[in-house]
Amino acid sequence: MLKRLLPVSLLVSLTALGLAQPGGLTQTLLPYTLQLNPEQFEQQGLALAQEAAQLAQFDQIELALPRAQLAVQLAPQSAKVWSLLGSLYLQKNDLDQGITALQKARLLDPKSASVLFALGSAYFQKAKYTQAVDYLQAGLKLKPNIPGALFDLGNAYYMQKRFQEAIAQYEKAIKQDANFWPAINNIGLIHYEQGEIDAAIRQWRTAISLDAKAAEPQLALAVALYTKGDREQGLALGEAALKLDSRYADLKFLKENLWGERLLKDTKRFIATPRIQASLVRTPQPLLPRTAP
Known part of the structure; x- marks a missing residue:
């Protein structure tokens, strides 16, 4: 048996769990020592x-x-x-x-890939992208075919404006999971920021084909079509997207989801149209506004 002197706060918790008896503490000022x-x-x-x-x-x-x-x-x-x-x-x-x-x-x-992935995610959230890349790369050396980690690494590269490296990681994630539409969506985001609107549209159409209820690629496609001049189709698609998830009408939320400056500028103009504004009035607001991963 090993004697371990427990802090009172821990002793109270153990008492609540039925692992300790509190009697000694009421008799004397000395701490109660457990033998466990x-x-x-x-x-x-x-x-x-x-x-x-x-x-x-x-x-x-x-x-x-x-x-x-x-x-x-x-x-x-x-x-x-x-x-x-x-x-x-x-x-x-x-x-x-x-x-x-x-x-x-x-x-x-030290060899836990999941811990390294979690650290990469944490540093990404702190906007420390160099550390995020380092931890995600270290985790992927141990487990190289994890779609979520490949996607996270792509996002970290994206925030560093290392666009081709980001696309390479997204494509690796898609290779591991052909239905992983967020990676396809983010390739579209990069194409749009580079002025490759048609390439972005193709990516978003593919993402929608994989998940018809994914609001993000639907709204991105709507904005792209509207900006190119196909206003009727763009507005109709935008209304449908915002009915699925009205959070995407919030530019701050879009920026948190890695929408770039070009797309945000065009989306701001799109959301300001009377038809989309009227649609938002009719659309119930979400009860749990949580940022997408």
């Missing part, structure tokens, strides 16, 4: 982490986070538990604490 098998600590921590992961799957982040915080105290040598904690912080947009937890996970398991 270290393996029991770790197993309880892993169990809490599993419970936190299940809650996270149902978007119960506020309930999952304290369980994960306690889990890393009980199982501090588990890279998976630290990784889970980091991912929960990222979902709460607490990027700094997320990176701290993920770096701890990386120290415990």
Whole structure:
């Protein structure tokens, strides 16, 4: 048996879990010392982490986070538990604490591609694109055929204006998953910024053929058609796109989804048309405005 002196806050948590008895604390000012098998600590921590992961799957982040915080105290040598904690912080947009937890996970398991991918995503969200590229590349060396990671790396290159390298990564993602329309959509974004409107239109038509309910390529195609002079088809397609998801009428939301300056300028003019404005008045606003990945 290993004696471990626990902080009072942890003792209270353990008491609530039925692992400790609080009697000694009411008798004296001395801290209560528990004698527990270290393996029991770790197993309880892993169990809490599993419970936190299940809650996270149902978007119960506020309930999952304290369980994960306690889990890393009980199982501090588990890279998976630290990784889970980091991912929960990222979902709460607490990027700094997320990176701290993920770096701890990386120290415990340097060969975890998922941790490297998560770090790449976190640094991308902090607009630190060089670090994002480094971590994503490192993860892809370990697991080279992950469509989501290839897509993230393409996005990081895109933000660095390394457009051909971005397209190469998007194409790799599509090769792994032919139905991965976000990568096709983003190739269209690059073509549009380079003035290759017809090439962009072809990409967006392909993306729509893969997912008819994807609002983003529909609106992008609508703007492109309208700008080229096919106003009736563009307006009709734009109305349909905004009925699917009215968030895409928000230029800030579009910029967060990597729409470039040329496309944003044309979209601003398109959204200002009376027909689209009238359509937005008739369209119910989304209940959960969350940025697309």
